[in-house]
Amino acid sequence: MSDEPTAPARGRRKSSRGAHIAYGIVGVIGELLITLGVLLFGFLVWQLWWTDVQGNRAQAEIVREIVRETPPAPTAGATEGAVKIAEPRRDDPPVLAQQPHATTFATMQVPRWDGEPERPISEGTDRATVLDVLGVGHYEGTAMPGDIGNFAVAGHRTTYAKPFNRVAELKKDDPVVVRTSTLDGGKGTDTWYVYRVVSTQIVAPTDVAVIAPVPNEPDAEPTKRMMTMTTCHPMFSARERYIVHLELDYWAPVSSGTPAELVEQTTAKG
Amino acid sequence: MMYGWLWRHLPGPTLVRVLIALVLLAAVVAACFAWLYPAIAPHMPFNETTVGE
Numbered sequence: 382m383s384d385e386p387t388a389p390a391r392g393r394r395k396s397s398r399g400a401h402i403a404y405g406i407v408g409v410i411g412e413l414l415i416t417l418g419v420l421l422f423g424f425l426v427w428q429l430w431w432t433d434v435q436g437n438r439a440q441a442e443i444v445r446e447i448v449r450e451t452p453p454a455p456t457a458g459a460t461e462g463a464v465k466i467a468e469p470r471r472d473d474p475p476v477l478a479q480q481p482h483a484t485t486f487a488t489m490q491v492p493r494w495d496g497e498p499e500r501p502i503s504e505g506t507d508r509a510t511v512l513d514v515l516g517v518g519h520y521e522g523t524a525m526p527g528d529i530g531n532f533a534v535a536g537h538r539t540t541y542a543k544p545f546n547r548v549a550e551l552k553k554d555d556p557v558v559v560r561t562s563t564l565d566g567g568k569g570t571d572t573w574y575v576y577r578v579v580s581t582q583i584v585a586p587t588d589v590a591v592i593a594p595v596p597n598e599p600d601a602e603p604t605k606r607m608m609t610m611t612t613c614h615p616m617f618s619a620r621e622r623y624i625v626h627l628e629l630d631y632w633a634p635v636s637s638g639t640p641a642e643l644v645e646q647t648t649a650k651g
Numbered sequence: 652m653m654y655g656w657l658w659r660h661l662p663g664p665t666l667v668r669v670l671i672a673l674v675l676l677a678a679v680v681a682a683c684f685a686w687l688y689p690a691i692a693p694h695m696p697f698n699e700t701t702v703g704e
Contacts, residue, residue: 408652427688537700619699
């Protein structure tokens with residue numbers, strides 16, 4: 382009678398040893414899954430926050446380092462903070478030559494996006510060498526700023542400093558100011574190009590006709606000076622593309638002053 | 652389990668173990684931010700902004 386409990390006890394001990402191993406395996410798998418979850422959360426933090434921190438820092442540095450003319454200072458006696466307004470010109474503008482891949486040749490500012498910094502525009506639209514690191518990219522082979530045809534650019538909407546994050550806020554006639562720098566023709570060729578929004582559309586990623594010289598008419602001969610911005614849509618997805626078409630309103634040499642559109646922005650802020 | 656094993660093998664009193672664990676964690680996070688995440692980001696589907704192929 383006294384021996385009887387030992388047999389089941391031994392059995393229990395054996396099964397509990399087996400259970401111990403099973404629990405151990407389940408525990409390790411559980412910890413691995415928790416670790417994976419934490420790593421994925423870390424990826425989101427990195428992608429949605431850290432790439433913006435890094436990107437904004439890097440792009441601000443790129444803009445700072447551009448060699449370019451500064452708009453003229455206000456004339457003596459003018460009120461403090463006043464700037465010389467550039468005279469709009471609507472004759473044929475100077476046009477930069479096509480630039481080598483990954484060269485930053487211009488910047489863009491959007492007064493509607495109050496608080497957004499000036500963004501660099503560089504040649505090329507691949508992610509590794511342009512869009513992820515340099516900001517806005519210029520589709521190779523499309524027109525340069527101010528030229529007849531379609532000056533087409535792409536930018537991230539939700540990551541890597543998200544230069545086109547607020548693209549959906551743009552309305553018809555909103556100005557977008559592109560400023561080219563001296564690297565092409567030397568002193569005197571820095572130019573403001575003020576484009577205005579004509580239309581927006583949402584298309585499939587394969588719809589390359591939106592960046593054709595005449596947007597959406599791939600075979601037509603261009604007569605207008607267009608600009609097109611492309612970015613991903615909906616936000617945090619790449620299912621579609623958000624497209625903004627603009628047309629050149631006027632141009633002005635940087636040496637002649639600052640476009641009124643940018644001045645209104647500064648005064649509105651102050 | 653794995654973390655329990657790690658905890659048991661960290662030297663020193665509890666406070667020292669906590670500090671070592673935090674340093675290890677910071678190193679892992681830094682390694683992820685510097686190498687792992689940038690390496691896997693191009694394979695994520697939500698970053699495409701261009702039209703084309």
